[in-house]
Amino acid sequence: MTVDLTNVFQQIDGDYENLKELLREAVAIQSVSGDPSKRDETIHMIHWMKEKLEQIGTTCELADLGTQELEGKTVKLPPVLLGTLGTDKAKKTLLVYGHLDVQPAAKSDGWDTEPFELVEKDGKLFGRGSSDDKGPVLCWLHAIRAAQKNNIELPVNIKFCFEGMEESGSVGLPELLEREKDRFLAGVDFVCISDSYWLGTKKPCLTYGLRGICSFFVEVTGIKQDLHSGVFGGVIHEPLQDLMWVMAQLTTVDNRIRIPGLYDQVAPLSAAEEKTYDDIEFDVAEFRESVGASKLPTEDKKTLLLRRWREPSLAFHGIEGAFYGPGEKTVIPSKVIGKFSIRIVPDMDPETVNRLTVEYLNKVWAERGSPNTFKPRPGHSAKPWVVDVNDSNFLAGARAMKRVHGLEPDRIREGCSIPITLTFQELTGKSVLLLPLGAADDMAHSQNEKNNKWNYVEGVKTLLAYIMELGSA
Ligand code: BES
Ligand code: MN
Ligand code: MN
Numbered sequence: 001m002t003v004d005l006t007n008v009f010q011q012i013d014g015d016y017e018n019l020k021e022l023l024r025e026a027v028a029i030q031s032v033s034g035d036p037s038k039r040d041e042t043i044h045m046i047h048w049m050k051e052k053l054e055q056i057g058t059t060c061e062l063a064d065l066g067t068q069e070l071e072g073k074t075v076k077l078p079p080v081l082l083g084t085l086g087t088d089k090a091k092k093t094l095l096v097y098g099h100l101d102v103q104p105a106a107k108s109d110g111w112d113t114e115p116f117e118l119v120e121k122d123g124k125l126f127g128r129g130s131s132d133d134k135g136p137v138l139c140w141l142h143a144i145r146a147a148q149k150n151n152i153e154l155p156v157n158i159k160f161c162f163e164g165m166e167e168s169g170s171v172g173l174p175e176l177l178e179r180e181k182d183r184f185l186a187g188v189d190f191v192c193i194s195d196s197y198w199l200g201t202k203k204p205c206l207t208y209g210l211r212g213i214c215s216f217f218v219e220v221t222g223i224k225q226d227l228h229s230g231v232f233g234g235v236i237h238e239p240l241q242d243l244m245w246v247m248a249q250l251t252t253v254d255n256r257i258r259i260p261g262l263y264d265q266v267a268p269l270s271a272a273e274e275k276t277y278d279d280i281e282f283d284v285a286e287f288r289e290s291v292g293a294s295k296l297p298t299e300d301k302k303t304l305l306l307r308r309w310r311e312p313s314l315a316f317h318g319i320e321g322a323f324y325g326p327g328e329k330t331v332i333p334s335k336v337i338g339k340f341s342i343r344i345v346p347d348m349d350p351e352t353v354n355r356l357t358v359e360y361l362n363k364v365w366a367e368r369g370s371p372n373t374f375k376p377r378p379g380h381s382a383k384p385w386v387v388d389v390n391d392s393n394f395l396a397g398a399r400a401m402k403r404v405h406g407l408e409p410d411r412i413r414e415g416c417s418i419p420i421t422l423t424f425q426e427l428t429g430k431s432v433l434l435l436p437l438g439a440a441d442d443m444a445h446s447q448n449e450k451n452n453k454w455n456y457v458e459g460v461k462t463l464l465a466y467i468m469e470l471g472s473a
Helices: 006-014 016-028 036-055 134-149 173-179 239-248 271-275 284-291 301-309 350-368 392-405 420-428 453-470
Strands: 059-063 067-070 073-076 080-085 092-099 119-121 124-126 156-163 190-193 205-210 212-221 313-320 335-344 373-382 410-414 431-434 450-452
Touching: 006 016, 006 134, 006 453, 016 036, 016 134, 016 453, 036 059, 036 073, 036 080, 036 134, 036 156, 092 134, 092 420, 092 453, 124 453, 134 156, 134 453, 156 453, 173 420, 190 392, 190 420, 205 392, 205 431, 212 239, 212 350, 239 313, 239 335, 239 350, 284 301, 301 410, 335 350, 350 373, 392 431, 392 453, 420 431, 450 453
Parallel strands: 092 156, 092 190, 190 431, 205 410
Antiparallel strands: 059 080, 067 073, 080 156, 119 124, 124 450, 212 335, 212 373, 313 335
């Protein structure tokens, strides 16, 4: 039996000021997990959410994860918030995951407004975390509140797992979940994560694949301290010159990866899979404009999506130790660390990618013939994830999207990574659905991150509809 949600949806529309207020409070808590000086705020964010979950009748516990070494200091890890709402044996159980930590942000990075103050402008809610991932997490809370206010019985029990370290590699979470396999995770039937985005700005989507990631550090040293480039330039082997040359050997001019054997592991594309790309709605020009680029390496829709979702890519992130301040500094840096990462896809595995990459770096280094010291090493890694788009969990998600938007969602993949997705799938053995609520141009991790007012409000309805649809899944 389908419960009519028309009135509830209207109430959700009318409750916008409360929805916004909640997001304002959440955005104001500077839960930047990567910044040790903000660790107390990150911990506070978890406690704040615990209180909110308790207000809707959730039984909560805080799982302590101990400490971590960060920038030479021992800092406390934020606890993981585990909540249980409903323990009816006759009902199935949905597990919801989300993260309450955010990427760093400062107005001086080029924001138009203060990043930790929620500002509404032209139907957009600007603020760090408004889309990644505080907004979607609050949509769950609101959806359940709305059901309770209307005396609508939820057809499933709900468990929550909210963490505060996602943006910093989910430190400690996989181990915690493994310990909780036969307790907290026992009896879970479906998993849902709302931490990805629509492919465009108008049409809803369901996400069935994520790329994995392998990060690398390449260190070059050889002189005891930074040197004057006028005095020493031309008569020493510069570590930064070596590093830039080595890094430049990693890709071709159109950004293909030059590591031998790397593409061999990529799963071949079947004709049937290729066909699924035909119907996906994706506006290449809108995408190009959204990043402010004048031209893209490919402007063919299918080729572009294949490159984003099911081909590896290599990105350079920076060089530690190199001069980057404003103005000129005629210096030769003494120790530099190059940073890059490779997004990986099925059937690539992190161990092989790490091995091939380090072997190639060493081979290139040998060709360079420099007397400097060269240390390449892999950092964090995560496996790719891809699943069936037609299991009962995905179909419930699709029906929910249809109820709210009147449209059948596109089935899409993502170029990004949410490493814990695979952990949930492996430990519960159940289907994990990624249910995106935000628009493609929300600018997660970037300046002026926002969530559209419309997406935020419709997101509440979507999650409520999804929970209700699980009753017949
Ligand atoms: N929410 C993102 C992942 C994401 C972004 C999924 C866009 C789909 C579309 C998540 O918070 C994130 O930033 N993940 C990191 C993981 C990394 C630190 C291991 C990423 O992909 O860079
Ligand atoms: Mn996220
Ligand atoms: Mn993120």
